[in-house]
Amino acid sequence: xxxxxxxxxxxxPSPTGDxxxxxxxxxxxxxxxxxxxxxxxILRIEDTDQKRTREExxxxxxxxxxxxxxxxxxGPDIGGPYGPYIQSERLDIYQKWAQWxxxxxxxxxxxxTPEELDEISKANKGMGYDRRGRxxxxxxxxxLDAEGRKYVIRFKVPLEGETTVIDLVRGPxxxxxxxxxxxxxxxxxxxxxxxxxxxxxxxxxxxxxxIRAEEWISTAPFHxxxxxxxxxxxxxxxxxxxxxxxxxxxxxxxxxxxxxLSYFIQNGYLPEAVxxxxxxxxxxxxxxxxxxxxxxxxxxxxxxxxxxxxKVTTSGTKFDVVKLQxxxxxxxxxxxxxxxxEKLRRPLEKAGYTVNSDLLLRVxxxxxxxxxxxxxxxxxxxxxxxxxxxxxxPASLIPKKMDAAQTASxxxxxxxxxxxxxxxxxxxxxxxxxxxxxxxxxxxGQLFGALRVAVTGKTVSPPLFETMEVLGREVAxxxxxxxxxxxxxxx
Ligand code: GLU
Numbered sequence: 001x002x003x004x005x006x007x008x009x010x011x012x013p014s015p016t017g018d019x020x021x022x023x024x025x026x027x028x029x030x031x032x033x034x035x036x037x038x039x040x041x042i043l044r045i046e047d048t049d050q051k052r053t054r055e056e057x058x059x060x061x062x063x064x065x066x067x068x069x070x071x072x073x074x075g076p077d078i079g080g081p082y083g084p085y086i087q088s089e090r091l092d093i094y095q096k097w098a099q100w101x102x103x104x105x106x107x108x109x110x111x112x113t114p115e116e117l118d119e120i121s122k123a124n125k126g127m128g129y130d131r132r133g134r135x136x137x138x139x140x141x142x143x144l145d146a147e148g149r150k151y152v153i154r155f156k157v158p159l160e161g162e163t164t165v166i167d168l169v170r171g172p173x174x175x176x177x178x179x180x181x182x183x184x185x186x187x188x189x190x191x192x193x194x195x196x197x198x199x200x201x202x203x204x205x206x207x208x209x210x211i212r213a214e215e216w217i218s219t220a221p222f223h224x225x226x227x228x229x230x231x232x233x234x235x236x237x238x239x240x241x242x243x244x245x246x247x248x249x250x251x252x253x254x255x256x257x258x259x260x261l262s263y264f265i266q267n268g269y270l271p272e273a274v275x276x277x278x279x280x281x282x283x284x285x286x287x288x289x290x291x292x293x294x295x296x297x298x299x300x301x302x303x304x305x306x307x308x309x310x311k312v313t314t315s316g317t318k319f320d321v322v323k324l325q326x327x328x329x330x331x332x333x334x335x336x337x338x339x340x341x342e343k344l345r346r347p348l349e350k351a352g353y354t355v356n357s358d359l360l361l362r363v364x365x366x367x368x369x370x371x372x373x374x375x376x377x378x379x380x381x382x383x384x385x386x387x388x389x390x391x392x393x394p395a396s397l398i399p400k401k402m403d404a405a406q407t408a409s410x411x412x413x414x415x416x417x418x419x420x421x422x423x424x425x426x427x428x429x430x431x432x433x434x435x436x437x438x439x440x441x442x443x444x445g446q447l448f449g450a451l452r453v454a455v456t457g458k459t460v461s462p463p464l465f466e467t468m469e470v471l472g473r474e475v476a477x478x479x480x481x482x483x484x485x486x487x488x489x490x491x
Contacts, residue, residue: 005206005208006040006206006208007033007039007209008039008042008206008207009030009033009034009039009040009042009207009209009211010030010042010044010202010205011023011026011030011031011041011042011044011065011070011072012044012045012201012212013027013046014045014046014047014052014194015047015054015055016057018060018260019060019061019064020253020259020260020261021258021259021278021319022243022251023213023261024064024068025243025281025282026212026213027065028275028279029282029312031070032279032304032307033209033307033309036305036308039208040073040074041071041073042074042075042082042085042205043072043074043075044076044085044205045076046087046197046198047086047087048087048088048194048197049194050088050191053088062076064261067265067271068261069272069275070275082205090197091190091191091192093204094186094191094192094196094197094200097200097230098185098192101153101155101185101229101230106155106156106229107153107154107156107185107229108136108153108156109133109153109154110132110136110152110153110182110184111133111149111150111151112129112132112133129181131154133151133182134156150188152184152186153186154182154183154185155226155229156182157180157181157183157225158225160177160178161176162174162177163175163180163225164221165220165221165224165234165237166236166237167220167237168209168238168309169241169312169313170239173220175221181222183222185226194219195219195222195223196226198223199223199226199227199230199232200230202235203230203232208235208236209235209236209238209309210235210237210238212237212239212240213240215242217239220237238312241314241316241317243281243282243318243319244319245319246320246321258319258321261274268328268373268376268377269328270328270331270335270374272299272300273324273327273328273330274324275299275300276297276299276300277324279300279303280317281317282312282317283308283311283313284313287302287306297327297334325372328373329371329373333368333369335368337364340364340368341357341363341364343374344360344364344374344377344381346374347375347377348360348377348378348382351378351382353386359470362470363462366462366466366467367381383456383458384470388479389455389457389479389482391453391458391486392457392458392459394489396453397411397483397486398487399442399446399449400446402446404487404488407450408484408487410447410450411450411480411484411487412484413436413440414433414436414447414450414451414480415477415480415481417432418432418433418468418473418476418480419477424473426463427465429465429468429469430465433447433448433451448464450483451464451468452464454479454482454483455467455468455471455479455480
């Protein structure tokens, strides 16, 4: 990096609701950048828009980042040398700098009411505020104050020339200064706007690089002028592209449940898969394997080792949930069994099962290859934790080319065979049941199919003999017995 300052980046969410998946991606890119250059990753809460701030949302942000594994080095909960890290606790700082700008002729008081502003804007052909406050004198202020009118502080943008911001992703972005607005810095209630608080904090917190969402791009030239007026160096800046829904348009929490990070937490995704996936939304890991194919499954630490902000794309990227599900399955397969078992507990308990830890540890390897989402455990392995299983229908017990009576008697023979085995290991079962099928004139698939539905309630399940071994002889036999009874009932 050309920059010689120590790398300090920040994720600066506004706590206005559930964390957006785009916010998660912004946080991740900041984290990757900090780790790439051995810098610091700072969490700052931008809660100065009191109307939109929702208290419960702060906890959601902290939980979301913890879940993603994006630990910050300084932040509201852990403090740090540049705190406080919640903007509503820093109001005096913003007020001081707003006043400094006024004192130095770079900002001014404006006394218009919202209604007056509407009219001004209309008369001004939608060009916004007509800068009339610039001509007020201190005497005018005294008079207006005496009338009890409230004022905001607006920034005095230069009216001539142009402003160029060099975006690390997009290159130079230039605007004509006459297009800039005298935006509000400090509201009449003493709260700063986003612009003032953001600029003041990025400077005071010694942020070296701003990595944020594309939606803020239009504010960058204004911010650059604000830095200049304050006599401060603007951090380097990069805007990361929007995330698009596969059907087109921006992915949005209003329309798409998967736009909220909580969707993935609740639906059995692994944070490792989500961060893996998000690395390739707007950036591309791009490492090739020995066959010359792009490596798809990687960790955020691997990504951080080569993360390059200048290679982030400018165009929006589609959010491919199917790919994410596939990745999730890949991460599940790479997990140590005990760790995966712990993660499978929650969905099972949520589904109402009482989960025995030993049983869960033995079930996990049987399903590790078969699930994409943690929540799939309920469908694929719920029968292990249930007292009884009830086949989807008695008919589902009956294999092709057989009838109820034949199935019942085949199951009865299997029951007897299994009951008489010296042990209940999968291999022992198989070694006895294959010859049994043959002696009954059945193909193995017929007998095993009936057994599978009897012990799992389903036509698709983890491998039959391992499943019965884990269930234990007593449970397996009881279920086979139930199935025989079911088949013997008059229909
Ligand atoms: N508070 C802004 C947001 O929620 C942060 C913008 C920035 O990073 O400068 O998106």
